[in-house]
Amino acid sequence: MGTDPTPTGLTRPTRAPGGIGVSTLRPDGTLKVTGEFAYSSDMWHEDMLWGQILRSPVAHAEIVSLDVSEALALPGVHAVLTYDDLPTAVRHYGLEIQDTPVLAHGRVRHHGEPVAAVAADHPETARRAAAKIKVEYRELPVVTDEDSATAPGAPVLHPDRADHHSHRVPHPNIVHRQPIVRGDADAAARRADAVVRGEYVFGMQDQAFLGPESGLAVPAEDGGVDLYIATQWLHNDRAQIAPVLGLPEDKVRMTLAGVGGAFGGREDLSMQIHACLLALRTGRPVKIVYNRFESFFGHVHRHPAKLHYEHGATRDGKLTHVRCRIVLDGGAYASSSPAVVGNASSLSVGPYVVDHVDIEALALYTNNPPCGAMRGFGAVQACFAYEAQMDKLAAELGLDPVEFRRLNAMEQGSRLPTGQIVDAPAPVAELLRRVKARPMPPERQWETTEGADIRQLPGGLSNTTHGEDVVRGVGYAVGIKNVGFSEGFDDYSTAKVRLESAGGEAVAVVHTAMAEVGQGGVTVHAQIARTELGVDQVTIHPADTQVGSAGSTSASRQTYMTGGAVRNACALVRERALELGRRRFGSHHPAWATAELRLEDGHVVTEAGEVLASLADVLDDEVIEEEREWRHRPTRSLDPRTGQGDGHLQYSFAAHRAVVEVDTGLGLVKVVELACAQDVGKALNPLSVIGQIQGGTVQGLGIAVMEEIVVDPVTAKVRNPSFTDYLIPTILDTPSLPVDMLELPDANAPYGLRGVGEAPTLSATPAVLAAIRAATGLELNRTPVRPEHLTGTG
Known part of the structure; x- marks a missing residue:
């Protein structure tokens, strides 16, 4: 570490850059790449038992009888729990509506629903015991879509909870409904020179995270339990777990274990309650690790959707109106379906100015797998449809699809269909201009001077084509995604920051309950502390419930919310440190009382750069610690009849240009390039921001051409619960992913930043579909596109 002279004769270390705006490396990156990182599934306790869940083999049935005697008699089995063994009257849980039974009671409502839980001294013993549980089912009619859910005489899936939403929905099998009406869409339609309509189908997508659901529950001497868990929201998990266990929340202590990705799939509970129940029943630590087959049943998925749209425009290309109806399949339990409906409806028109709208979005209860949060959260499904409509309407008018979008693009000051004003930069037209202006990738890349590179052909290394029927297509799309929780939710985060001297150097410790699921918050929090406190050494304390809630790692909110909390706590720590310095050294130098002071490179420095003291000397043996909550400006619930209201906090925008080659x-489809332009407000860690954009882009690519959980329409059983049959993009499927970042600060956000992780998932999918349409001339109104859709065989 080098030094430079200071005006006071002290020497100030020249600190390696690591504050905000710098591409610092992840502290866990090397460990993850080399396989040394400890995930939740790697945890071990010397006397632990293994948990196993018995799941329903049918989608809808009455449980006629349940016999666990053979399982209990198996040597090595320590406990078998069913619904009747639960210790309290609270036997349901849920994020918004507590409609999910801890273990099935009376009936099962979806394929793979948990029926019983086993604890044994070996995982194979636990599996064998689960297989010995005898359950007799009497199958019931299944509800799989809107027609079967709302038909006269349809089975009501939650009759005991049918009144919780009856004032807002026309049928008890509808979880939530949100209309949005503004202006007069009927009159505007009569004035339109061109009107296009479309019906679109969006498939069910899995989060496909790396690490399966897993955790370790350890009973404590005080009668409580310590749970080490891979999750997205520690405090909300605890709030759902504690009532079922009959414990106060302070006796359910949760610590975040290593998380192998989440993307919304860990926002709901999976095995948390089961592990804790088994640990408390047996008095032994209990570990549960789902295998990959179980994982497909153990978490929610992205809502499949059917979307009906009508767009109109004048001859010169100005949108007149939009009418749409979005039907989301929420599956057997509510999860976050009400919030997904709110997002889908309020963002259903996209980043365009439309004065006249008539929108309806709703989510169903069905016997299909439960659906909830996934990256993009309702806005993804809508973007797929409205962007297809924009292309269709541009073609009807004979306009360039990008220029048509730019002509109608919203900007700062524009009004959303909900009536909310966009009060931060909204550079939609500029993002589109940038992706269109990019140089095109070379054509026929498989023809190289060294010979054919079959990796560049559709079909890749399978070598199924030689390029004779390959045509290129180019497509564009842009999307809008909200940031943070919406519609009046009390969205806040908490951070505790400690500053002390160690080894002659000032060091900081940042403690939050933020779930690090791969988004890079552990890097950003350290960068904020370095910037605000002027220290080099920052330790990130493991996330747990011994500090206040940080909310969920979802909705692109953690850098905004918990980053804001870290900044505020640091500001209080900084002021206390400066006050301490004034008391200790103020009599030695008048600048302590008269100058503006800051912390920099481990020293107290004036605005003119004069060093007054080292921060370690100021602290001496003092420890300064502050814990503070941080809330953003309030949002409001949307009106249940008109959908009007300031429902969202912030918006992020991304545009894509897709270049594809199709045999x-x-x-067969080869995506050659997916170029993205996105406004990020302020890139606190540019390398991490680019990684988030590229990751979201690839997930959008997956839903465009390969990813879909296939559910049998007759039995509601999942047909493909494995990565053999559920395909996700690999490195061989991943195209060039150039990223163009704009940094237009949002004055309302910490450092002007904007949440970035979700927006690219929206526009990637419709851009790829638009490019395939351009190459083939086919309408292609569903995701994912399969070979049979392109050849006319399906």
């Missing part, structure tokens, strides 16, 4: 004879 029209074989129906």
Whole structure:
């Protein structure tokens, strides 16, 4: 570490850059790449038992009988729990509506629903015991879509909870409904010179995270339990777990274990309650790790959707109106379906100015797998449809699709269909301009001077085509995504920051309950502390419930919310440190009382750069610690009849240009490039921001051409619960992913930042579909596109 002279004769270390705006490396990156990182599934306790869940093999049935005697008699089995063994009257849980039974009672409502839980001294013993539980089912009619859910005489899936939303929905199998009406869409439609309509189908997507659901519950001497868990929201998990256990929340202590990705799939509970129940029943630590098959049943998925749209425009290309109806399949339990409906409806028109709208969005209860949060959260499904409509309407008018979008693009000051004003930069037209202006990738890349590179062909290394029927297509799309929790939710975060001297150097410790699920918050929090406190050494304390809630790692909110909390706590720590310095050294130098002071490079420095003292000397043996909550400005619930209201906090925007090559004879698609332009407000860690954008882009690519959980329409059983049959993009499927970042600060946000992780998932999918349409001339109104859709065989 070098030094430079200071005006006071002290020497100030030249600190390696690591504050905000710098591409610092992740502290866990090397460990994850080398396989040394400890995930929750790697945890071990010397006397632990293994948990196993018995799941329903049918989607809808009455439980006629349940016999666990053979399982209990198996040597090595310590406990078998069913619904009747639960210790309290609270036997349901849920994020917003507590409609999910801890273990099935009376009936099962979806394929894979938990029926019983086993604890044994070996995982194979636990599996064998679960298989010995005898359950007799009497199958019931299944509800799989809107027609079967709302038909006269349809089975009501939650009759005991049908009144919790009856004032807002026309049928008890509808979880939530949100209309949005503004202006007069009927009159505007009569004035339109061109009107286009479309019906779109969006498939069910899995989060496909790396690490399966897993955790370790350890009973404590005080009668409580310590749970080490991979999750997205420690405090909300605890709030759902404690009532079922019959414990106060302070006796359910939770610590975040290593998380192998989440993308919304860990926002709901999976095995948390089961592990705790088994640990408390047996008095032994209990570990549960789902295998990959179980994981497909153990978490929610992205809502599949059917979307009906009508767009109109004048001859010169100005949108007149939008009418749409969005039907989301929420599956057997509510999860976050009400919030997903709110997002889908309020963002259903996209980043365009439309004065006249008539929108309806709703989510159903069905016997399909439960659906909830996934990256993009309702806005993804809507973007797929409205962007297809924008292309269709541009073609009807004979306009360039990008220029048509730019002509109608919202900007700062524009009004959303909900009536809310966009009060921060909204550079939609500029993002589109940038992706269109990019140089095109070379054509026929498989033809190289060294010979054919089959990796560049549709079909890749499978070598199923030689390029005779390959045609290129280019497509564009842009999307709008809200940031943070919406519609009046009390969205806040908490951070505790400690500053002390160690080894002659000032060091900081940042403690939050933020779930690090791969988004890079552990890097950003250290960068904020370095910037605000002027220290080099920052330790990130493990996330747990011994500090206040940080909310969920979702909705692109953690850098905004918990980053804001860290900044505020640091500001209080800084002021206390400066006051301490004034008391200790103020008599030695008048600048302590008269100058503006800051902390920099481990020293107290004036605005002119004069060093007054080292921060370690100021602290001496003092420890300064502050814990503070931080809330953003309030949002409001949308009106249940008109959908009007300031429902959202902030918006993020991303645009994509997709370049694809399609073998029209074989129906194979090669995505050559997915270029993205996105406004990030302020890139606190540019390398991490680019990684988030590229990751979201690839997930959008997946839903465009390969990813779908297939559910049998007759039995409601999942057909493909494995990565053999549920395909996700690999490195061989991943195209070039150039990113163009704008940094237009949002004056309302910490450092002007904007949440970035979700927006690219929205526009990637419709851009790829638009490019395939351009290459083939086909309408392609569903995701994912399969070979049979391109060859006319399906």
